[in-house]
Amino acid sequence: MHTYSKIIAFLCLTSILTSCINDDSAAPLFPEGDFYDGILVLNEGGFSGGASISFIPNDLTEVKSSIFEDANAGEQIGVFPQSIFFEGDRAYIISNQSNLISIVNRFTFELIDVIDSGLNKPRYGVVLNGKAYVTNQADFATVEDDYVAVIDLETLEVEETVNTGLVSEHIVEVGGMLFVQNAAFDEGNQISKFDPSTNSVTETLEVDVKLNSLQTYNNKLYTLDSVGVKVIDPTSFTVETQIDKPASADGFSNLRIYNDVMYYTQGASVFSSPLFATELSEDVVFDYGSDSAFGSFYGFGIHNDQIFVADAGDFASDGTVFIYSLSGEEIADFEVGLSPNGFYFQ
């Protein structure tokens, strides 16, 4: 179920409840705000800032730039925003260098509050039972100090920090348990299981080197490393199936799963394989011919039968978003902000 539909359902429910209490207010069918039906693009900016968020409506007619700054005069989201996580109608924008989470209404982008203490180079976050779990890498020179910050979303205080002792990057939730990708920048080969009831890492599982993706699909964990895709059962925390890449192929990155198909990238190409394949296919869905030496697939996402590619270009000028169909036809492209690194679908 898409997040958007969830929200509609949630809002319908609340509107029914509130309408029982107060019949005067007509409950909106759609949430208020300009940004409820489209794609958010997070642009991480550069060493001296310049980060922004762009919005592309689902009809792909235009792109709106700097929606946070427009909604909040004089405010900024911090330096090097890494990712956004959501809960209800709130979006939590994590600024890596500024140790800051800006909380906005996800549809209006009006700033609600900030979390500005207890974080140290935060990366990714996920919400479970009213708490946010945010990975922090602290000093990049060592993994010893990496931790998960447990944040009470009522008080917005970091109530506990749990040291992982391993690189802490992506964090996902399956069946009430949290899983942390202990690999970043091509280093690390482990996944940790984090029990939110005890706030501790209960188990770690070793995969292969160059672990670069951690996804959830049908209540399973999917990882991509130098050997290929591994399907991990979250309960037994063991590798259930392994789908290797052909020995001849170079490494793949950016695993995404959509409608029982795995998509992944290499260079400027997207590849796909069915979920139950025995080997990762080397068939190219499309190659978008990036001019960027290293900024290709700086962000990558699939939604509404469309593939979204963010190209960071030379990292010194505005990046580009390319939108393709699942069969590889280009549908649209947009100039977004400096160094686009991720997509979030409303």
Add this chain to the structure above:
Amino acid sequence: MKQLVILGVLACLWVSLGFAQSDSIQTLDEVFIVDRQLHRFSTGQLVQTISSSTLQESSGTLSDILQQHSPLFFKQNGYGMVSSPAFRGTTAQQTSVVWNGFTINSQFNGQTDFNTLLVDGFDEVSVRAGGGSVMYGTGAVGGSIHLTNQLQFDSEAKLTLSARAGSFSTYQNVVKASVSNQHWSLSMALSRLSSDNDYDWPGTSRQNLNGNFEHYNVNLSLSRQLNSSNRITYHGMYYNGDRNFSLLFPTDAPSNYLNKDQRHLLEWESELSGVTSVLKLAYFNEYFDYTADTRTPRPRGATAETMLARYSLSYAYKAFDFTLMSEYNYSSARGDNVLSESRTIASFALLAKYHWNKLTSEVSFRQEYADVYDSPFLFSGGLNYQVSERVVTKANISKNFRIPTFNDMYWEGSGRTDLLPETSNQVEASLVFSDLESKHQLSLTGYYNDISNLIRWIPNSTNVWQPENVDEVETYGLEANFKNWFELGRHIFNLNSIYAYTISENKQTGFQLTYVPKHKFNNSLTYKIGRFSVEVQNLYNAEVFKRSNNSAGDVLEEYWLWNAGISYKFRQLQNLKLSFQVRNIGNIAYQTVENRPLPGRHFFIQTLINF
């Protein structure tokens, strides 16, 4: 490596033999400096000298002075923070800082931070726009800045004390002393500059946080006249800087940067029958420690050492001036993020100048041999022609280069030893008009510079930043300098205007490089009457692009800055000079780097006394 050593030794021997055959005595200048070649071999180029008195009156760092007295544009990460110049639209690494004849750009990043050099320890600062690699080696592509110590054998003792205090708790103190007799000359300077640097960001509710700094600088020069034709000179400098880097965002981790540099230079100069033989031995040591988060300090640092031997022979024969130079350079680095590596460079240069009536011509060549990369053959050719008593024309053509730095080559996990040096081919021509007494002078210079293999760090496929020889850049422009000196009875006026028009384009895209203003214009007017003087300065920088695609919405706005100062010398108090300065009078909000606001209106008060 071994071959290089042999080559170096051979070169030294060869030139020594040449020198042994000559025998006569030359008289010595009263004031001497060790960077002799700067004024001798700058044919076709303009050298602008900033005097010791201007240095004393300016507020300390090299950025402050050059901003006002040269066409350079500086990118500063806030007041006192990292400051990088753009000389004729080139990069900070392509601006060479030459200390008493030797380039002192960092072995790590190839640039000099112009906010870590306290200039009041030097007696003269000269600016030479345009290439200078033949003489100064790597880095002298956009231009060079020369920091020079002078020594005299005039049997005088001098002492200068200066103290300055100003806004955001900025304090600066300088002690300079020199003493000499006919055989010995000693000169030293101690300076200190510190600031809390917590200024309010104009036009916002924010304040500069974590920007405090404290710098110490010691300069020592000692010379011994052995006899009428032999002299031994030592120059040393020690610098210690402790700086926090100001925060972009209040919740950023507070960082700190410590650096210590020491430089020693020993020179033996001999003169015999028109031949000047100079042997120089130098040792440089640079050290830094960077703490990314001072709350949980894990400093990471590195040290680089450079040992240099340079031998040069200069000979004047009739209308000819020759200098033959050979140099051997061994540098090594070690540190937390840099692989322990060393490199060896041997180089040879021949500089020749010929005077013929109103024409002076110069041709010079340099070839380096390095153990890591291939160096191009470098050359420079220049002409000065005195058209009339009031008009001089100049032209220069040169090939220059910049070698990859230790960071480029040996940064852990990123460095690449297959990088090529950046190379530059450039031409320039100048017209200089002046009246007979040189009270009024107008110089116009046009230049063209073609730079290849520019090294830039970009993220690779796994998001690790790595250097690449990616860019081809073309720069061209115009520089104008208008100097005037008027005297009306007791009133003395001095007006100096500098304008620079700079185009610096990426050849692949045709876009102007980021942070290079197309127009820079500055004026300073000084008025003196008796013991009283007033100075007014202004500075205009046109808008600069923040993005490489020159997107119109991403610019730093143009700005006009105004500064003023007044001073008075008290006769009763040993000619104590009291001055008062206001900077950024209009309290304008401006930046030279994105999100790095510079201070609004601020003040300094200074006392200076000479004994």
